[in-house]
Amino acid sequence: MKLLHLSDLHLGKRVNEFSMIDDQEYILKEILTIVNEQKPDGILIAGDVYDRSVPTEEAMRLWDDFLVRLSEKKVPVYAISGNHDSAIRFADHGALIEEAGVHFSPVFDGHTKCCTIEDEYGPVRIYLLPFIKPATVRALFPEEEINDYTDACRVAVEHMQVDKSERNILVAHQFVTGASRCESEEIVVGGLDNVDASVFDDFDYVALGHIHGKQHIGRETVRYCGTPLKYSFSEKNHKKSVTVVELGTKGKVTISEIPLVPRHDLREIRGTYEELMCKETYEDTAVDDYIHAVLTDENDVIDAMAKMRVVYTNLMKLSYDNKRTQANQEITDAQNVEQKQPIELFAEFYEKQNNQAMTGEQQQFVQQQIEKIWEG
The missing domain is CATH 1.10.20 (Histone, subunit A)
Structure with missing residues (x-):
């Protein structure tokens, strides 16, 4: 059985006030091309379809169109809501599209939705656990001791009554302890949203969303696929991809990645103003990429942003790296925020x-x- 793992589409997102909607439309078409080539048995989407709880009309149309295209290809979709999604808007027309093979889990109500698909080796159970908080689970199970996010996920998993002899997949949207964050993600001080990976031991593969950089936590099969696009300059060196999960017999899971090439890359350039504006520097480069220009001039260049956009049309951000700014960087008050309660x-x-x-x-x-x- 072959499944594609996606997450954190963040449709409608703006980066440094630039709308990413055209880039998102482009990358979803690239994903549909991968679907045509790979012919998967299903698509796992691990939350944060939208970038905000009240998405734009453009974002909603883009999501609807993506689902229609997958439905036309007869590819089932298994999707959960993330912390950015509104349950109502995320699962719009949910009862209707269930008939088309699109399976949503918009909100946790004490029962985790489970879908079953079969191949030559038997059934595969796909559990859809939307983003949860301790207070939500505590209200549903007042008899349980729930002090933190790990407890909340543990209780939710225990009530799934997973048959460990079968092949089981979990789609979830949480921060698993040990994951590396990016600037484009929400940070909770003190690591209060951490979930211990041991909670997911009963599953053959855990399709995670919430973290924007692809990575595995502990074992290879507890995995963040990452965003399909770069959403901050802290991601400038990321290689975005679609994760392909292939299940054989019980315990046999093969994971691979298919690269995603964006319409516009998001990258950083560095040098003096004169160097970066020299034709020899930018010639034969993608000057329409989303750019962070780091100027090393000791003196500020007047109206540098406007002047540089004549060449770098999608210049998003401009900053300086010189003696003055390096001195400012010695301030350490805000360090290690995540490690403190x-x-x-x-x-x-x-x-x-x-x-x-x-x-x-x-x-x-x-x-x-x-x-x-x-x-x-």
């Missing part, structure tokens, strides 16, 4: 503002407020 960050802020540490009573009060806010 929210109470630690608040205590540091309080001490800087008041020139004294918080009392034990104050810390206890702040911690209680953080917990209330987090669960809300």
